[in-house]
Amino acid sequence: MGSSADAAGGTHIEVFSKYPGLGNTNTLEDLRAFIGDCQRCKLAPMRTNLVFGVGNPKAELMFVGEGPGADEDAQGEPFVGRAGQLLTDIIERGMGLKRADVYICNVIKCRPPGNRNPEPDEVAACEPFLRRQIEIVRPRAIVGLGTFAVHALLKVKTPISKLRGNWQEVGGIRMMPTFHPAYLLRNPGDKRLVWADIQEVMRFLGITPPSRGGA
DSSP states (O other), rough: OOOHHHHHHHHHHHHHHHHHTTTGSSSSHHHHHHOOOOSSSTTTOOSSSSOOEEETTTOSSEEESSOOOOHHHHHSSSSSSSSHHHHHHHIIIIIIOOOOGGGESSSSSSOOGOOOOOOOHHHHHHHHOOOHHHHHHHOOEEEEEEEHHHHHHHTTTOHHHHHSSSOOEEEEEEEEEEEHHHHHHHHHGGGHHHHHHHHHHHHTTOOOTTTTOOO
16 A cells, blocks of 8 residues: 555655646635636547536545546536436445535546547646645545546556455545446446445444445
8 A cells, every 4th residue: 555655645746846836725616716717638628517526625535536428517517427326326325425425526627528538648637636636625535436537546557456445545545446336337236346345435434324225
């Protein structure tokens, strides 16, 4: 776990120096204003809405996904499509929390055309904003949803199937990698694995599940 923490911490100065003044943003509102009508990568001309993040700015638990899809792009809010409904079920029915209790965001803030995978330059352009979101919220735990989110956070290329279920560390914060809800829509048999990961997070945070909780 230490190597991941070192990797994340070692990139801090380099990442923040990309956008002078970013480190001076002290609230999520400040950060959103700093991002503004972002034109920093090639996704900007193709988006409808920039999708910043939503939830409790002092949340103990943060969920980090890959990037907005069509529904998210239209509404300007992360995880509102079918995958988002599944994530909401995990949070509310499984964990017994309200969606508003946690903080939800993505690595990239604009939708890639056709929901293609984010490209390295797009991730690099948005990564400083994600890092700052994490620093401002300062959750006790992060759930990394899917390959791209986990790889961006940890700076590794290890398959998500090997990383999931094992605590990692990002900037001194514990991070649980797991499968993305969109993956579960295609592979519902793996919901049990995600639920096992979520239960580990609940144990760490001291959350008591509802009597009939489940993912």
